[in-house]
Amino acid sequence: MANKCVKGKTFFGFIQRIYTIFANSTKRWEILKDNLKAWSLKSLCQTRWESRVESVKAIKMQLVDVREALLQAGEKDNDVAIASEATSLVEKELGDFEFLVSTVMWHEVLNHVNIVSKKLQSKDMHLDNAITDINKLIGYFKDYRETGFLKVIDEAKDIAIEMDIDPIFPQKRLIERRKRFDEISSREEVSFTPEENFIVNYFLYIVDQAISSPETRFEQFKEYEKVFGFLFPHNLKGIEDKDLKSSCHRLEKALEFQERSDTDVEELYTELKLFETLETNEFNNPIDVLKFLKELDYFPNASIAYRILLTIPVTVASAERSFSKLKLLKSYLRSTMSQERLSGLAMISIENEILESIDYEELLNQFAIKNAMRASQIVG
Incomplete structure (x- = not known):
């Protein structure tokens, strides 16, 4: 999401610059430690995207303290270039309302993605729960696209008032391309206010990427759900006979290799119908079903189907x-x-x-x- 948007790359460039100023000097790092009491600043990592969450969180939660640390670094440091850069960050970036809005927005977006990512990486995560969590995340961002910006603005205004910053988007000079004398414009250019430009070209762009990226990356989950979805405990209960038989045929075809399959359609259908009639406790996930089937030891085809289902990795x-x-x-x-x-x-x-x-x-x-x-x- 960040690399596909110019404003996003610029924002994380500022985040890294703030960290670098303090990390390159033990004296400046001591100034940072004296001002920050809760979270230390984190560097961005190219191979560990979660570092973006930690970097934004440390600054968003301590904007006033980070600004004070930069001011002290600019006053006390003997390096003229570093002092000038620290002062520039305070005046231009941390003093810019658009930067505050970006910080609030990115913290909200990355935090929700990180929560789902952690859940998907847990050892007890199963395919059915993973599909549910991904769909919830996509649904959250669809709602956030419609109503999230107003919440972001309200939170950013509270921070701006605390930092004594005007809670308005600054009007920046537009750089227009010089046209040739024989060039005729075929379309009228749409002019936006600074706030509308932020919404259209930044906020909506990032949220749309947050929606489309999980849908694209987890398309294979939809295929797995079509083949193995009827084996999920909440789907198996109360399924109609014709739907169950067609699902068994679909599974057999998916597992077929050189006209041989790991399961037999009729036997799998009979075993699952018999399993539905048993007085069993409510199962939460496929592994509980497989343990139960192993104890009974007379559901060979169903056991094979559940073993194959449980070998499908949720993440790498x-x-x-x-x-x-x-x-x-x-x-x-x-x-x-x-x-x-x-x-x-x-x-x-x-x-x-x-x-x-x-x-x-x-x-x-x-x-x-x-x-x-x-x-x-x-x-x-």
Whole structure:
């Protein structure tokens, strides 16, 4: 969203400039720490988009304190260029009502995206819940597109009054392209007020991107829902017979390879109909259904269908974390590490929660017993 809009890139450029001024000097960082009590400033990261949320949050929640820190840095720093830049940021950016509105808007947009992103990356997230959360996020932004700007303006005005800034959009000089003498304009240019220009070319543009981006990136979820949607507990309950049979046929066709499929339509249909008649507790997700089917042990086709459903990844976050962990493990000093050792260290690091529950003394005793038996066999 930020990279597709000139105003968005400019805004985050200002955010990074504020951080850089303080991060490049221990003295200026001490000035920042003396003024900020809650959240420290964060740098933008190209590979970790969540850093944008943290960067905007730290400034939005402490605009008055950040301005004071910049003023002190401009007065006390011996570097003329840094002092001039700090003063310029205070007067032009932090003193601009449009910057305040942008800060409030981006904090609202990124915060909601981040909440859903965190939920999608959780270990207990399932496909049905992921589809529901994505649809809720898209619905929220559609409502925000209609009514969100007024809320943003009200909050920005409160901040502007606190900072003694005029709560109006400044009129900026328009730079017009010079026309040639024989050039005839085929259309009349529409002139906007500064506020209308902000709404049309910035606010609506960003929110439209927030709506279209999830719809485009999660199109595959819609295909999965068409194939596996009838297996979700809330959909399976009360489904009509003809719809259930057609869904079973659709699933068989999706799983078919070289005229063979993992499930049989008639048997899967019969098993699911029998499952509906059982007096069972309310299931919240497919994994609860699969555990129940495994305990009964006479629903083979349904068990296969649910196992395949549960192997569909919601995000690639776990895979990305694995690569990040490998990068930390195989450093320059470990460049000659064997593949077996690297895989073992990676597994230990990734599954550290399981490792903490292991009894090391029992493992050492078993290892010692096996070595003792091996030594006795060699001697014998």
